[in-house]
Structures are given as C-alpha cells and as structure tokens.
Amino acid sequence: MKSAGCSIKGCFMKDQLRILVVDDNPDDRALAIRELQRDFSNLRIDQITDATNFALALEADGCDLVITDYQLRWSDGLAVLRAIKNRWPDCTVIMFTGTGSEEVAVEAMKAGLDDYVLKASKHYARLPGAVRLALERKAQWRALKEAESRYLALFNDVLIGLWKTTPEGKIIDANPAMVQTLGYPDCDSLLRVNANDLYVDPGDRKRWQLLIGRDDAVRRYETRMRRRDCSVIWVEENIRAVRDAESRVLYFEGSVEDITERLNLEAQLRQSQKMESIGQLAAGVAHDFNNILTIVKGHTDLLLAKSSVLPELQEPLKKISAAADRAANLTRQLLTFSRRQIIQQRPLDLKEVISNVASMLERTLGEDIVLNFDLARQLPAIYADASMVEQIVINLAVNARDAMPRGGQLIVRTAAADIDAQYVQQNAEARVGQFVCLSITDTGLGMEAQVLSRIFDPFFTTKEVGKGTGLGLATVYGITKLHRGWIEVSSKVGAGTVFRIFLPTTSKQVEPATMKSTEKDVRGGSETILVVEDEAELRLMARQILECYGYRVLEGATGAEALKLWPQHAQEIDLLLTDMVMPEGITGWELAGKLRTEKPDLKVICTSGYSVDLAKMNFDAPQGIRFLQKPFKPQSLALAVRECLDA
Known part of the structure; x- marks a missing residue:
C-alpha cells in the first residue's frame, strides 16, 4: 500500500x-x-x-x-x-x-x-x-x-407526560406535561376522560396490553392520540404494569412523548436524501448528455428544414427528432425533481398562467372529464418560472385524469392564503407568511395511506409497466421546492384527491403581457455574433444555424480564445453566445462579465446542459443576459438570438 x-x-x-x-x-x-x-x-x-x-x-x-x-x-x-x-x-x-x-x-x-x-x-x-x-x-x-x-439531551432534561390508568381505561393521575401534551386546561378535565377514547385506534391500547409480558413493560410503542381539540398527534409510549400480590394488574403507569415533529422531520430527511442521491446521478451526466442531444436534434431539424430532403427520409428524421425531445424531457425531469434545474423567475399572475394552459388541459383530459375553473379574480403575484408552473398544472391534471378511468370532474382553484403560526403547527412544511394556493381536485379513485406516503418518490408508480415513468408527481414536488413552496395532499379511496400547492407571493409588479415571436416566423439579421463552445461539433452546428439566418459568426473553443479575439473585433460584436462550462479556467459567466465590463451594451446568451453555478443562482440575470437550455432546436436558438438583440 x-x-x-x-x-x-x-x-x-x-x-x-x-x-x-x-x-x-x-x-x-x-x-x-x-x-x-x-x-x-x-x-x-x-x-x-x-x-x-x-x-x-x-x-x-x-x-x-x-x-x-x-x-x-x-x-x-x-x-x-x-x-x-x-x-x-x-x-x-x-x-x-x-x-x-x-x-x-x-x-x-x-x-x-x-x-x-x-x-x-x-x-x-x-x-x-x-x-x-x-x-x-x-x-x-x-x-x-x-x-x-x-x-x-435537552429534551431528556425536561419533564414529559406521565400518567396512571386502570386496565379498563380510567385515568388515575397525570402530570402537568401530560395535560399540556393532550391540550386539556387542567388535570381534572383530563381525569374525566377514559383513556381508551384518547387513542385514534382504540385497538392500539388493547395491543400493548397484550404485549406486556414477564417484564411487565412495553417500550417505545408508537401510536396516535387525539387531543382535546380533535387534532391528532403521534406519541411514543413506555408502559409498565403494576401488579398486586396475586399478579393481577392494579394499574399501568407510563410516559407519553409527542413525536409528531420528529417523525415529520425524519420523513423530510428521507425524502431529501432520495432526491439528493438521484439528483447527483442525474447532474453527473446531464451536461454531456444534453450536448449530445443538442447536436442530434439540431442537425435533424436542419435537415427537415431543407426542401431537398427526400420524402422517404422525412418520416425517419421526424422520429429521430421526436426521440431526442423525449430524451431531453426525461433529463429535464430528472434535474427538476432533484431540484437541480435552472429556473428563470419573474413576477407572474397565476390566473394568467393557468389560462395559458386551459385549452391544453381540455385536450389532455378528453370528453369524459368535466373541467371547471374557480380562479380568484385578484391574487397577489408570485415570483416563479412560468413554464415550470404550467408543468405543475399539467402534471397534476394528467395524474387526475389517470385516476378517473370512467370519467369525472376536475376542479382547478386559486386563492390567497395567509398562513399563521397555528396553521404551521399542523402542517410540517408550511411557514408563516402570504402565499397563493393552487388546488387541483378530482373525483377519481383516491389513494390508500400506503400509496399516499410514496407518491412523490422518484419512479414510484401504480400504473402497469410502460404506462408511466413515475416522474410526474416527483417533478411537481421538485418544482414546488425550487420555488420555496410546499404541497399538501388529501385523498380517500373512492372519494377522490385534492392537491394543494402553496407558493410565496412577491411585491414585484407583473409585467404586461407582450406578443412574442413564434419559432415559425422568427426573422434573422446581419449582426455579428461571437460563439464560444468547447464542443467542436456543437460549435459548428451553432455557426451553421446562425449563418442560415444571415448573421456573421466569429467563434472560439474556450474563454481564453474568445478573449484573444475580442480586441480585434470588440466594436463589431453585437452578441456573445457562450457555453457555461468550459475548460482552461474561464466559465461562460466569467467571460460575459469580462466582455461586458469593456462593452456594457453587449448582449449575452448563456447555454448549458447543466451548471451547478447556474442552478445555485437560479439565473436571476442582469438586463441583456439570457439563458438558453440545452438541448435546443435551431428555431429556438434563432428566436432567442433575435429577441435578445431586439430587447
């Protein structure tokens, strides 16, 4: 060694x-x-x-x-x-x-x-x-x-709930901590209650009585109890039987510890660890994989755009392009649910976002499902990525559709939500503040508790093989967490399901909607563009696309090469198109910063399949800098360039 x-x-x-x-x-x-x-x-x-x-x-x-x-x-x-x-x-x-x-x-x-x-x-x-x-x-x-x-250690130094009960359930005595745990005003009020009535499942008390053996004790028994206000808490009991000289049970004495918060934290930690493990794997391959898909998608679409392509080749090329889209979408979902996707946030009117996808929802749901909207007229703005919020709505609608094989009703609601401390105590992931609530309600099959506890697990699905990837709800979870929100779900077998998405509000004003160019009518130009990309094939493809639209193109394989080109062509370069992750120690972001220091009005488009730095900053970029996610279509690149130049 x-x-x-x-x-x-x-x-x-x-x-x-x-x-x-x-x-x-x-x-x-x-x-x-x-x-x-x-x-x-x-x-x-x-x-x-x-x-x-x-x-x-x-x-x-x-x-x-x-x-x-x-x-x-x-x-x-x-x-x-x-x-x-x-x-x-x-x-x-x-x-x-x-x-x-x-x-x-x-x-x-x-x-x-x-x-x-x-x-x-x-x-x-x-x-x-x-x-x-x-x-x-x-x-x-x-x-x-x-x-x-x-x-x-701190908790062990504090008095926990202690009580004595008879085998029939009469409460003989209880300490102040026990009274407080169950929410009663005083000890006398609690003593008037039968212990059997405090258990959500009365059979739990009978079960631990059966478990008491020769040592006359049951330790770390987890069960649910109902407080005076009817709220339910998880508790851990340690119980000992006190017997008389003839071994008959006189009473039970034990401790009761509220473990609701601990169980919630453990569940959150397990979920976070699952996301972290799979997210690391996804992020490790996303950058190179999306570069490859960009080349496949770009050249395929360039061929399809040519009138000289043989008719018998058009259909296979369309299938190749569609397959590349599916692969890109899978990578995007992997990054999204693991919270490594780049988001481009702006103030949004949630009602407007939902209206944009309404027609798509109707086509997705089909004729057997009635779609109703109950949208609040005036909602605070949210600071979010519009395409991701749309993805939440679509994924939840598709999930609801699959839960209603014989048809039913889907209701999309929005409302303002003022979350206070009392609400937070009952909902582990909630926090105090102003939020907008998006709820999706269906009249479908509903879910059992066992299924409900796993619905956000990556790749978990109740559908047969080939009918689902198990990423739809995991993606919803990831997007919600990216936007510092949370999800609440209630479901009952045979009675349907309700998903509630809570997103924080913003004081920023929603910008008026503007007409955007479509990919079909995007125009070119004669400006000069500096393309910086370390993948030679990807750099060549970008050059071909931009030259097809009339632009003059200069290119560099690294940030260092671009800096060498800059002094000779600084005045003529109108836009920098750069990859984010490149060799030789200069990232695309750093390159853009250096060049804009000398030429503040330089327009910049950053591209990446995945970038840790970008994901951390959520790309809240300065004016004049935009982000284009790989893989992209030729028309998408042309549109992004035109919009950036015209901005």
Missing part, C-alpha cells in the same frame, strides 16, 4: 484528509491524485492496488473518503463499496470509472454510493468538485446528527 501526501494554497480543510484510491491502473491513479492535489492540501492518499492491500486498509483506522474504480483485476467496485460500508458505514464513497453502466450506477446508489463520476480525460477535472460536494454532504449529515443529539 503506497502513500502520497501534498499541500496547496487555498485548501478549505485544516485537518489532514485521508483518502483511499482503489484502482489497479497506475496511470489513472496518477491522474486522479494530480487533480486532487490541485484542490486540496494536507492530504494523505493511500493507493490500493490489490486484494491484499485492500484487506490491510480495512483493518486500519477509518478514512474520510474512498475513490474506487469499478473494473478491477481482483474485484469490482460494487464489492469494494459493500466492504467499505460494512467496515465504515459513514465513510463517503465515490465511484470513478469508465467501464460502468446505468445499471451499475443504480445498483451502487442503492448500496450507499455517494457519487458517480465518469472516468474520461475531460472528466478528471470534475473529480475534486465531486469530492468537495461529497465531503460537504458528509459534514452536513454529521452536523444534523450532532444537532439531533443535542436536542435529545
């Missing part, structure tokens, strides 16, 4: 970081270590090259992080992952490989993999970023566990 250490400026960790690199290819190990050394100082890297060294490493003290290849001469990455998690359950593991597959990635994520990075020359530079993110998540997790420990 070899060891290497290094130190560079700017390392964000004071303590030594110990990393195991499990890879039997010396060249790959050297490249990985070189990239790590560029970003981290005070490293200790142990290189694992065979089974013997790996066994020795497992016997040693723990490490901070493991980077493993998948294909090893003596094992495989999944076996390494399982061995590491078995030895050090909390250890962060990243699979850095060029031989894996989507199936391997999914299996590894299930086994506890923290990230999956493709091993290719242009991906080596991404390894330190993946390591940094993985370690940050680990630190956050540790902080959460420490916070939970502090909370438990």
Whole structure:
C-alpha cells in the first residue's frame, strides 16, 4: 500500500484528509491524485492496488473518503463499496470509472454510493468538485446528527407526560406535561376522560396490553392520540404494569412523548436524501448528455428544414427528432425533481398562467372529464418560472385524469392564503407568511395511506409497466421546492384527491403581457455574433444555424480564445453566445462579465446542459443576459438570438 501526501494554497480543510484510491491502473491513479492535489492540501492518499492491500486498509483506522474504480483485476467496485460500508458505514464513497453502466450506477446508489463520476480525460477535472460536494454532504449529515443529539439531551432534561390508568381505561393521575401534551386546561378535565377514547385506534391500547409480558413493560410503542381539540398527534409510549400480590394488574403507569415533529422531520430527511442521491446521478451526466442531444436534434431539424430532403427520409428524421425531445424531457425531469434545474423567475399572475394552459388541459383530459375553473379574480403575484408552473398544472391534471378511468370532474382553484403560526403547527412544511394556493381536485379513485406516503418518490408508480415513468408527481414536488413552496395532499379511496400547492407571493409588479415571436416566423439579421463552445461539433452546428439566418459568426473553443479575439473585433460584436462550462479556467459567466465590463451594451446568451453555478443562482440575470437550455432546436436558438438583440 503506497502513500502520497501534498499541500496547496487555498485548501478549505485544516485537518489532514485521508483518502483511499482503489484502482489497479497506475496511470489513472496518477491522474486522479494530480487533480486532487490541485484542490486540496494536507492530504494523505493511500493507493490500493490489490486484494491484499485492500484487506490491510480495512483493518486500519477509518478514512474520510474512498475513490474506487469499478473494473478491477481482483474485484469490482460494487464489492469494494459493500466492504467499505460494512467496515465504515459513514465513510463517503465515490465511484470513478469508465467501464460502468446505468445499471451499475443504480445498483451502487442503492448500496450507499455517494457519487458517480465518469472516468474520461475531460472528466478528471470534475473529480475534486465531486469530492468537495461529497465531503460537504458528509459534514452536513454529521452536523444534523450532532444537532439531533443535542436536542435529545435537552429534551431528556425536561419533564414529559406521565400518567396512571386502570386496565379498563380510567385515568388515575397525570402530570402537568401530560395535560399540556393532550391540550386539556387542567388535570381534572383530563381525569374525566377514559383513556381508551384518547387513542385514534382504540385497538392500539388493547395491543400493548397484550404485549406486556414477564417484564411487565412495553417500550417505545408508537401510536396516535387525539387531543382535546380533535387534532391528532403521534406519541411514543413506555408502559409498565403494576401488579398486586396475586399478579393481577392494579394499574399501568407510563410516559407519553409527542413525536409528531420528529417523525415529520425524519420523513423530510428521507425524502431529501432520495432526491439528493438521484439528483447527483442525474447532474453527473446531464451536461454531456444534453450536448449530445443538442447536436442530434439540431442537425435533424436542419435537415427537415431543407426542401431537398427526400420524402422517404422525412418520416425517419421526424422520429429521430421526436426521440431526442423525449430524451431531453426525461433529463429535464430528472434535474427538476432533484431540484437541480435552472429556473428563470419573474413576477407572474397565476390566473394568467393557468389560462395559458386551459385549452391544453381540455385536450389532455378528453370528453369524459368535466373541467371547471374557480380562479380568484385578484391574487397577489408570485415570483416563479412560468413554464415550470404550467408543468405543475399539467402534471397534476394528467395524474387526475389517470385516476378517473370512467370519467369525472376536475376542479382547478386559486386563492390567497395567509398562513399563521397555528396553521404551521399542523402542517410540517408550511411557514408563516402570504402565499397563493393552487388546488387541483378530482373525483377519481383516491389513494390508500400506503400509496399516499410514496407518491412523490422518484419512479414510484401504480400504473402497469410502460404506462408511466413515475416522474410526474416527483417533478411537481421538485418544482414546488425550487420555488420555496410546499404541497399538501388529501385523498380517500373512492372519494377522490385534492392537491394543494402553496407558493410565496412577491411585491414585484407583473409585467404586461407582450406578443412574442413564434419559432415559425422568427426573422434573422446581419449582426455579428461571437460563439464560444468547447464542443467542436456543437460549435459548428451553432455557426451553421446562425449563418442560415444571415448573421456573421466569429467563434472560439474556450474563454481564453474568445478573449484573444475580442480586441480585434470588440466594436463589431453585437452578441456573445457562450457555453457555461468550459475548460482552461474561464466559465461562460466569467467571460460575459469580462466582455461586458469593456462593452456594457453587449448582449449575452448563456447555454448549458447543466451548471451547478447556474442552478445555485437560479439565473436571476442582469438586463441583456439570457439563458438558453440545452438541448435546443435551431428555431429556438434563432428566436432567442433575435429577441435578445431586439430587447
């Protein structure tokens, strides 16, 4: 087992970081270590090259992080992952490989993999970023566990509910904390209630009485209780039987702890972890995948636009274009539900957004379903991405349609909602403030509690194979969270379902609606455009599209090349079209900033398949800068350029 250490400026960790690199290819190990050394100082890297060294490493003290290849001469990455998690359950593991597959990635994520990075020359530079993110998540997790420990220690020092009850349910005594937990004004009021009536399911009390065995105790029994105001709380009971000399039960004494908030937080944490794991996988491939789709989609649509294309080729080309659209939509949904999609927000009138999709909803639902709208006339504005809000409405409408196979009624409502502290206590994800509520009500089949608890899980579906991806409601969840809102769902088998989406309001004014050019009637121009894109094929395609519309095009493969071109052509360049993620240390955003410093009126369009920086800032860009999501159609690029130039 070899060891290497290094130190560079700017390392964000004071303590030594110990990393195991499990890879039997010396060249790959050297490249990985070189990239790590560029970003981290005070490293200790142990290189694992065979089974013997790996066994020795497992016997040693723990490490901070493991980077493993998948294909090893003596094992495989999944076996390494399982061995590491078995030895050090909390250890962060990243699979850095060029031989894996989507199936391997999914299996590894299930086994506890923290990230999956493709091993290719242009991906080596991404390894330190993946390591940094993985370690940050680990630190956050540790902080959460420490916070939970502090909370438990504090809670144990505070009196919790204590009471005594007879086997028949008569309450003999209760302490003030118990009275407060159940919401009664005083102890006497609670003593007049039979304990059996406090349980949502009276059978729960009978069940724990049966569970009391030789030790005369039941511990950590979770059940639901009804407070005086009829609200329901989850509690954890610890009960002990007190017997007489003949072993007959005199009474039960025990503690009652309200665990409603804890269960809600645990459910939120589990959901967040699911989204985080799948989101990491989606984000890892989205950038390159969308570049490829842009090339496929662009060249296909360019061919379809030509009158010289043979008739027998038109239908296959249309199918290729449609398939590229479906692939792009799948990637977009993966990024959206995992909250890594870029959003372009502006003040919106929710009523206007719904009106824009009304006709589409009618076509989607069909003739068997009656569609009704109950839209408030005057609503506060929301600060949101219009296309994403439309996606919420469409996805919920499609979900409702599938729940009404024999027809029914769908009601779309909007209303202002003033959320107070009392409401927040009853709804874990709610918060105090002014919101707009969008509700979608159907008269469909409804859902059982077991199904209802999983509806926002990625890929979960009750439909037969081939009838759904399981991403529709997960996408709704992701969009809502991106907009700092929350979702409430109520459903009853045979009585339908109600989805309520709460979105925060804004004081910003809604801009008057303007007529926008369509892709069919977009005009070209004679302006000069600087195209900066490191993918050669994508750069060539962009040039061809823009020249077809009459523009003069200058191009650069990197930000550095663009900066070299700029002094000679600064006066003639009207617009910068740049990718966000590029090599040589200059991003598209940084390039735009440098050029606009010299020429403030320079128009800019940023493109990306996925960018961490863009996702974090939600692209609330200055005037004159726009974003175009990859993959895009030739007409979409032409329209974006024209609108940006004319703005």
